Amino acid sequence: MIQILQKLNLTTFDAFILCLISFVSYIIHLLIKHPDCAIGARHRKDLVGPKGIPLLGNLISLIKRKTIVQYEHELANKYGSNFSFTVLGQGRLIVSNDPRTVEHILKTNFDDYPKGEIFYEIANDIFGDGIFSVNGHMWKFQRRIISHLFQGKNFRNLIYTSVIRKSEVVINILKKYADIGKPINLKDLFFRFTMDTFGDISFGVDFGCLTHPDEMAQFVTYFDFTQNRIFERFEEPFWKFTEKFSEKGQQMRKACKYIDDYIYNMINKYKSQLEVDRESVKSLLALLIEAVDDNGKKLNDKELRDVALNLILAGRDTTALSLSWMMYLIMTNHSVENSLLQEINTILSVEMPIPSYDDLKLFQYTTATFYETLRLYPIVPINGRVCVKDNVLPNKIPIFAGECVKFNLYSMGRNEKIWGKDAKQFNPKRFLELEDGLRPNQFKFPAFHAGPRTCLGQQFATIEVVALAVLLLKEFKFELVPGQKSPPEFKDALTLLMKDPLMAKVSYRTKN
Numbered sequence: 001m002i003q004i005l006q007k008l009n010l011t012t013f014d015a016f017i018l019c020l021i022s023f024v025s026y027i028i029h030l031l032i033k034h035p036d037c038a039i040g041a042r043h044r045k046d047l048v049g050p051k052g053i054p055l056l057g058n059l060i061s062l063i064k065r066k067t068i069v070q071y072e073h074e075l076a077n078k079y080g081s082n083f084s085f086t087v088l089g090q091g092r093l094i095v096s097n098d099p100r101t102v103e104h105i106l107k108t109n110f111d112d113y114p115k116g117e118i119f120y121e122i123a124n125d126i127f128g129d130g131i132f133s134v135n136g137h138m139w140k141f142q143r144r145i146i147s148h149l150f151q152g153k154n155f156r157n158l159i160y161t162s163v164i165r166k167s168e169v170v171i172n173i174l175k176k177y178a179d180i181g182k183p184i185n186l187k188d189l190f191f192r193f194t195m196d197t198f199g200d201i202s203f204g205v206d207f208g209c210l211t212h213p214d215e216m217a218q219f220v221t222y223f224d225f226t227q228n229r230i231f232e233r234f235e236e237p238f239w240k241f242t243e244k245f246s247e248k249g250q251q252m253r254k255a256c257k258y259i260d261d262y263i264y265n266m267i268n269k270y271k272s273q274l275e276v277d278r279e280s281v282k283s284l285l286a287l288l289i290e291a292v293d294d295n296g297k298k299l300n301d302k303e304l305r306d307v308a309l310n311l312i313l314a315g316r317d318t319t320a321l322s323l324s325w326m327m328y329l330i331m332t333n334h335s336v337e338n339s340l341l342q343e344i345n346t347i348l349s350v351e352m353p354i355p356s357y358d359d360l361k362l363f364q365y366t367t368a369t370f371y372e373t374l375r376l377y378p379i380v381p382i383n384g385r386v387c388v389k390d391n392v393l394p395n396k397i398p399i400f401a402g403e404c405v406k407f408n409l410y411s412m413g414r415n416e417k418i419w420g421k422d423a424k425q426f427n428p429k430r431f432l433e434l435e436d437g438l439r440p441n442q443f444k445f446p447a448f449h450a451g452p453r454t455c456l457g458q459q460f461a462t463i464e465v466v467a468l469a470v471l472l473l474k475e476f477k478f479e480l481v482p483g484q485k486s487p488p489e490f491k492d493a494l495t496l497l498m499k500d501p502l503m504a505k506v507s508y509r510t511k512n
């Protein structure tokens with residue numbers, strides 16, 4: 001370096017000045033190129049949206065936000081269904097709360113909008129190459145296996161038996177609270193219910209979340225820890241580096257190791273049991289071990305591990321939160337509660353106090369209440385994909401490769417153009433009055449996603465929510481404890497996480 005400077009007859013000071021000038025020129029060049037948007041984002045005069053600041057785009061207002069869902073909802077109220085903003089590190093985000101856009105990205109042009117790398121990287125140490133994160137052949141193979149399995153009678157019987165078994169435990173807990181008149185945190189109860197149901201279904205194990213909440217199984221503690229850590233990583237751009245040294249990084253490695261060992265032990269256990277007696281072994285993991293795709297191919301151990309963990313991730317929080325938002329809405333809408341009771345009392349009787357699997361489809365109003373809850377409180381509130389090939393949306397907005405197209409289900413559910421003048425009202429009947437009834441148009445109502453990657457657990461979740469809701473409402477009256485925020489606030493997460501406990505007073509409908 002010194003030799004080069006000597007050849008050019010430059011002093012160190014001259015070199016420093018040259019570097020400084022180059023740096024300042026580069027910054028000026030960037031400022032001219034990105035006067036109101038983030039570095040890396042294409043300048044788009046054709047799109048409306050909040051003006052950003054040079055180089056950072058809308059990063060500062062995004063940091064100051066309450067939640068991303070609300071930030072985007074406020075922008076939708078101001079700019080309409082289609083708008084855009086840019087964020088340093090994420091480039092241009094185009095929000096289009098239009099059912100035609102949802103259809104375009106999730107179905108018609110599916111191959112141009114694959115799953116992005118961000119979730120894959122952030123969640124890889126725990127969720128591996130499971131169905132949630134992968135594309136192409138790997139995704140197709142797992143999807144075929146899981147959908148075959150979920151359509152089978154064995155799986156239906158397995159989930160139904162577990163759901164009823166765990167619902168009975170929930171009822172016994174509620175009886176204790178009703179007897180002593182102490183309020184209960186329903187959100188916490190529903191999380192414990194769905195975790196225990198998954199433990200039972202997946203591994204045939206009682207995690208004890210309902211019966212021994214203070215000494216929950218180590219698997220559950222570590223699973224919760226890894227899930228929280230994954231959420232945190234979204235907000236920490238340098239997590240990969242910091243986790244090498246931080247305590248959280250160390251804990252994460254320990255938790256992942258425990259979960260790996262746990263699942264591989266379970267796989268080995270079930271494999272040995274299946275060799276001895278196929279008929280008596282009943283769990284999701286055992287069914288997965290036996291499952292084959294159209295070509296007779298089975299999942300290997302790593303795939304079994306990844307699929308099992310992905311299913312717990314997909315189904316646990318989503319169902320617990322649906323139950324929480326649904327109970328909140330029932331407690332605050334007495335006419336809906338009365339209609340639910342009317343349906344429940346018409347179908348159930350002293351002779352048939354518990355519905356059979358086939359009876360569940362009779363609970364049309366209860367199912368409509370579940371869907372109406374998801375319309376106003378979509379559990380996956382924001383979704384989107386990064387475009388890999390230049391495209392034009394049906395509403396004529398061009399999309400360039402590298403840009404992200406999103407839709408905000410929270411805004412879509414409240415949009416009068418989509419749902420009519422009473423869009424903001426909680427009215428389950430709308431799902432019974434719609435032309436397509438309890439099979440609503442997926443692009444207008446993408447709560448369970450749409451197109452080839454549509455949720456595989458919709459039926460599973462509906463069974464779990466409807467069965468528990470029916471059994472609980474038949475037996476108990478729930479009242480929101482006064483003084484709580486109504487509607488409840490939510491937090492930023494992958495799901496619409498209720499921020500505070502949902503405290504309810506529980507009493508018997510009729511004391512026997």
Ligand code: HEM
Pocket residue numbers: 131132143146311312314315316318319322374379380383446447448449452453454455456457458460461
């Ligand atoms: C109320 C409950 C539920 C809601 C709202 C829900 C919603 C969703 C959504 C929005 C997606 C798409 C995610 C994305 O790719 O961006 C999805 C995918 C998926 N869900 Fe659900 N889900 C629920 C319950 C369940 C349950 C109980 C299971 C099964 C255990 C399940 C299994 C799956 C699977 C396997 C996928 C991945 C499908 C694929 O990529 O091909 N879900 N779900």
